[in-house]
Amino acid sequence: TVRADASRNFGQGVKLEPKRLNAGRQLGSGSFGECYRGTLVTDDGDVEEVVLKRVKARVQGASEMHEAEHLINVLASKAAGEAVAPFLGYSLVEQTSGRLSKGLWLVWSYEGDKTLAYYLKRRDCERVLAADLGVEESQAVPTAMKQIFECLTALHNVGIVHRDIKPANIVFDESARRFRLIDLGAAACLRTGTNYKPAETILDPCYCPPEEYVLPTDVPHLAAQGTRLRTVMTPVLWTQHRPDCFDTYSAGVVLMQLSLPFLRTTSSLRTFNGALARCNHDLEEWRVRSGLPARQTAVLDANNGAGWDLAASLLRPREVVTDDSGGVKFLNTGRAPRLSAGAALKHSFIRQAGVQAAPADA
Ligand code: ADP
Ligand code: MG
Numbered sequence: 001t002v003r004a005d006a007s008r009n010f011g012q013g014v015k016l017e018p019k020r021l022n023a024g025r026q027l028g029s030g031s032f033g034e035c036y037r038g039t040l041v042t043d044d045g046d047v048e049e050v051v052l053k054r055v056k057a058r059v060q061g062a063s064e065m066h067e068a069e070h071l072i073n074v075l076a077s078k079a080a081g082e083a084v085a086p087f088l089g090y091s092l093v094e095q096t097s098g099r100l101s102k103g104l105w106l107v108w109s110y111e112g113d114k115t116l117a118y119y120l121k122r123r124d125c126e127r128v129l130a131a132d133l134g135v136e137e138s139q140a141v142p143t144a145m146k147q148i149f150e151c152l153t154a155l156h157n158v159g160i161v162h163r164d165i166k167p168a169n170i171v172f173d174e175s176a177r178r179f180r181l182i183d184l185g186a187a188a189c190l191r192t193g194t195n196y197k198p199a200e201t202i203l204d205p206c207y208c209p210p211e212e213y214v215l216p217t218d219v220p221h222l223a224a225q226g227t228r229l230r231t232v233m234t235p236v237l238w239t240q241h242r243p244d245c246f247d248t249y250s251a252g253v254v255l256m257q258l259s260l261p262f263l264r265t266t267s268s269l270r271t272f273n274g275a276l277a278r279c280n281h282d283l284e285e286w287r288v289r290s291g292l293p294a295r296q297t298a299v300l301d302a303n304n305g306a307g308w309d310l311a312a313s314l315l316r317p318r319e320v321v322t323d324d325s326g327g328v329k330f331l332n333t334g335r336a337p338r339l340s341a342g343a344a345l346k347h348s349f350i351r352q353a354g355v356q357a358a359p360a361d362a
Contacts, residue, residue: 013074014089016040016107021091023052023099036099040088040107049110050088054103055185067104068195072160072184075194079158083151085111085171085182108182112174115182116144117167120257120264134177135354141258141299141307142353147179148251149350152341155181156244159191159234161214165250166207167257188214190234190243193223206269209249210281211318215241245318245338252314259299259307260292276315283312306349313339313347 023036034054039047055069070090077087086109096102119129130140148170155162162169164186171182186203188196198217219237222230237243256272257263263272272286279285287308300307316338344350 011074012070012090013077013087016089016091018091018093018097018100018105021050021052021100021105021107026099027051034101037110048088051085051108051110052100053106053108054101055106069185070104070106071192071194072187072189073106073108075158075189075192076155076160076184076187080151080154080160083154083181084184085109085173085180111171111180111182114172114174115168116170116172116179116254116258119172120167125258125261125264132172132177138302139353141255142350144179144258145251145255145310146345146350146353148181148254149341149344151179151181152244152247152251153345155187156247156341158189159238160184160187160189161243162187162247162250163214164204164207165247165254166204167254170254190214190222190238191230193221193225193230196222206266206273207250207253209246209318210277211246214243214246242318242337242340244340248314248339248341248344251341251344252311255307255311255314259311260296262296281315281317283308283315303348303352306347306352310339310344310347310349314344 020041021038022040023038025037027035027037036052038050038052040050042048055067073084073087076084088107088109091105091107093100093102093105114132119125122128126137126140129144130137133140133143135143148165152162152165162181162184164183165181169181169183170179172178173180186195188194190196196214198213198215198219198221203212215237219241220233222233222237225233253269253273257269263269275290276283276286279289294301297308300311313336316336318338339347
């Protein structure tokens with residue numbers, strides 16, 4: 001583990017000397033920008049496997065204090081540490097050396113090679129997932145979803161909405177044998193206002209809920225309020241508008257991809273999203289119209305269709321209207337509200353997870 005340097009600054013986490021870092025192979029074969037596997041020499045002289053990411057300055061000349069991804073990681077690791085990959089600290093590189101270019105670098109423990117996207121690409125997805133999770137194959141999907149909802153509950157409980165839940169941002173921690181969330185670059189903390197801008201959407205359209213925003217755009221800008229007013233406002237806004245349900249929609253899409261192998265390509269997912277929108281986000285209607293053969297829907301059909309019921313309650317709309325000034329409001333549709341992560345954990349589909357003993361431990 002890494003102890004705090006003497007230069008530790010409250011609110012920013014541990015500051016790491018650039019000379020302790022070494023950047024190796026680029027992650028995601030270049031498509032992710034500056035994100036590398038690497039190593040960190042700890043205070044004890046041990047060498048730890050890490051992930052290094054250079055943060056793009058979003059505001060010209062912004063001081064390090066205002067770097068949103070950095071601040072959100074500090075908040076999340078302090079308040080919901082189990083939900084996210086361990087954040088080890090940051091480093092200010094002043095002179096480019098090798099792959100470590102000048103700028104602010106964030107450092108996390110390297111959790112392993114497999115994101116949920118890796119599993120979804122494999123033909124034997126369920127088998128490998130079950131083996132890695134240590135559960136029977138029939139429980140692979142409920143168990144993975146349970147872990148995702150546990151992570152989301154922890155983040156939501158401290159006021160953070162992730163806003164970019166998708167398979168590439170869910171990593172398997174090999175040593176703990178469980179999934180954790182990564183990539184808080186788009187996350188917003190509604191308690192502090194960190195990285196929250198009312199009219200901003202920054203999202204992957206394949207996993208983004210139809211309402212597109214975490215809060216209606218006409219609510220007062222949280223970051224602009226004083227701390228005391230924010231403390232009062234956040235719980236009210238949370239109860240009224242359920243910003244956390246932004247993430248549970250994305251989790252609903254992930255559940256569909258885990259359950260229905262034909263939804264694992266981007267093009268088929270786009271087709272699904274379009275078709276679901278034409279059904280007014282009524283999954284039952286989509287199910288009837290799509291006429292899928294039973295051999296494709298076993299995961300959702302099991303346990304009296306528990307999977308269908310959970311997915312339908314996650315993919316429900318928070319209905320949105322645009323007013324004259326272009327502002328976005330959420331309307332009550334009269335249908336039951338979209339499930340929160342905490343409510344999803346109580347659903348019968350999730351409660352079947354991990355009930356049977358792992359075959360390997362028998
Ligand atoms: P980006 O903003 O470029 O999407 P991410 O934070 O999602 O950056 O990281 C890019 C990729 O690097 C992830 O999809 C994952 O494959 C890998 N990765 C990121 N963090 C970790 C981690 N802590 N452990 C293992 N792999 C990671
Ligand atoms: Mg990512």
